Amino acid sequence: MEKKYGFIKMTLAEFKDWLKEKKVANTIFRIQQHHTYIPNYGHFKGNNHFALQRSMRNTHVFDNGWRNIGQHFTTFPDGTIVTGRSMEQSPACIYGNNSNSICIEHLGDFDKERDQMNEAQKQTAIEMTAALCQRFNLEVNSNTIVYHHWFKLSTGERNNGKGGNKSCPGTNFFGGNKVVDCETNFIPKVVQVIDPNFVIPAPPVLKYASVTADFLNVRQGPRARFPKTSERDPIALGGIIRVFDEKNKWLKISSTKEHWVSGRYTKEVRKAVVDVDPDDVLNIRTGPSSRFDKVGSLNPKEEVFVEMEEENKWCQLVMREEWISKRFLDFDV
Ligand SMILES: [Zn+2]
Numbered sequence: 001m002e003k004k005y006g007f008i009k010m011t012l013a014e015f016k017d018w019l020k021e022k023k024v025a026n027t028i029f030r031i032q033q034h035h036t037y038i039p040n041y042g043h044f045k046g047n048n049h050f051a052l053q054r055s056m057r058n059t060h061v062f063d064n065g066w067r068n069i070g071q072h073f074t075t076f077p078d079g080t081i082v083t084g085r086s087m088e089q090s091p092a093c094i095y096g097n098n099s100n101s102i103c104i105e106h107l108g109d110f111d112k113e114r115d116q117m118n119e120a121q122k123q124t125a126i127e128m129t130a131a132l133c134q135r136f137n138l139e140v141n142s143n144t145i146v147y148h149h150w151f152k153l154s155t156g157e158r159n160n161g162k163g164g165n166k167s168c169p170g171t172n173f174f175g176g177n178k179v180v181d182c183e184t185n186f187i188p189k190v191v192q193v194i195d196p197n198f199v200i201p202a203p204p205v206l207k208y209a210s211v212t213a214d215f216l217n218v219r220q221g222p223r224a225r226f227p228k229t230s231e232r233d234p235i236a237l238g239g240i241i242r243v244f245d246e247k248n249k250w251l252k253i254s255s256t257k258e259h260w261v262s263g264r265y266t267k268e269v270r271k272a273v274v275d276v277d278p279d280d281v282l283n284i285r286t287g288p289s290s291r292f293d294k295v296g297s298l299n300p301k302e303e304v305f306v307e308m309e310e311e312n313k314w315c316q317l318v319m320r321e322e323w324i325s326k327r328f329l330d331f332d333v
Helices: 012-021 049-063 119-135 179-194
Strands: 002-004 007-010 030-035 073-075 081-083 101-106 145-147 207-211 240-243 245-247 250-252 260-262 266-274 282-285 294-298 303-311 314-317 323-325
Touching: 007 012, 007 049, 012 119, 030 119, 049 073, 049 081, 073 119, 101 119, 119 179, 145 179, 240 250, 303 323
Parallel strands: 030 101, 030 145, 073 101
Antiparallel strands: 002 007, 007 081, 073 081, 207 240, 207 266, 245 250, 250 260, 266 303, 282 294, 282 323, 303 314, 314 323
16 A cells, blocks of 8 residues: 555555445445546556646646645556545546446546557546445445446436437447446446356347468457457467357357457358257268268257258358258258
8 A cells, every 4th residue: 555645555455455344424326437648558667656646736736726635536557446535425427427436547548449459447437436335335236336327417317318418438448338237247347356156147149150271369458450359369260159249240259258350251141050959960062962972960959060051951050061951950050
C-alpha cells in the first residue's frame, strides 16, 4: 500500500482487506462501471498512478467545479487500484444516478479498436466489483452493476443506450457496453468470484469452419496488427475451429479468450453425428454414391465435419475425397 496526494494505491489483494475493515455510513445500491477515456493506456507509464489520479482530480475540481475527484476508485492497466473520493460521499459520475452508488473508473479507452484491456485490469475489475457487492450485500445483476452507457446524458433516465448516451465504459468493455454484454460477459464472472461452484454457461457456437491455409496464426484481436497469442499454436490446414463471434471477417475461436483468426483462410463446414443403429456402421466411400469403393466406416454417434455443399444427397468429409450418405447424418446437434 502506498499513499500520495491524499490517495491510496493498492493491489487487488490489499484492496479486499482494506474494504473489509472500511466503515461506510452510506447505503450502497449500485456499482457503476466507467472508463476514463482520457487518460488512456498511452498515458500510463507503469509508475505514474498517483500523477494520473491527481491530474483527473485537478480536471474535476478546477475545470468541472466539483468538490473532489468524481470517482471512488480508479483501476490501472497493471491491475492496481487507487482511491479517489471517500465512499461516504456520492460520486459525480452518472447524472441523476449518483446517490447510493460506488463509481469505478477503469483507466483506458475501451471503445472498439482502441485500448485492449489487460488481463490484470480485467481481473481487478471483476474481483473488486465482486468484493464491493459482497461488502454491501448486493445481488449481482444488471440493476446493481450498471454501465454509464445505459443512462441518458441529459436526463439521467435509464434507457439502456437507446439514444443520447456516452459509450462509457466503452463499446468493447468486456465485449460490449450493452445490458446483454454485461449479463453475458461481466456479471457471470463476478458471480463466479462470489460462488466458485457457479459454472459460466458457454456461449453458443455460431458455426464451424475448417482452415484452408497451411498454417493459420491465432491473434489477440480481430485484425492482422494484433500480436499472435502465445497460448495457442497456429492451426494447420484442415483443422476445425469453433466460431463464437465474427468481426470484420475475423473469427473468434475461443468462448472465453480473445483468440482470433482471419476468416479469409477458412471455410464454413457442417457438424453432424452419425445416426445409424447401435450395432451398425456408416460406410465411407470414395465418391457420392454407394457404387463407389468403400474405404472405411464410422461408428454410431460419431461426430463428423462435412463440407457445406452436398452431391446427390451425399456429403464429403472436410478436405478429403471421402463421402458418406446424408441419410444417416443428424445435423441437429
Ligand atoms: Zn462514464
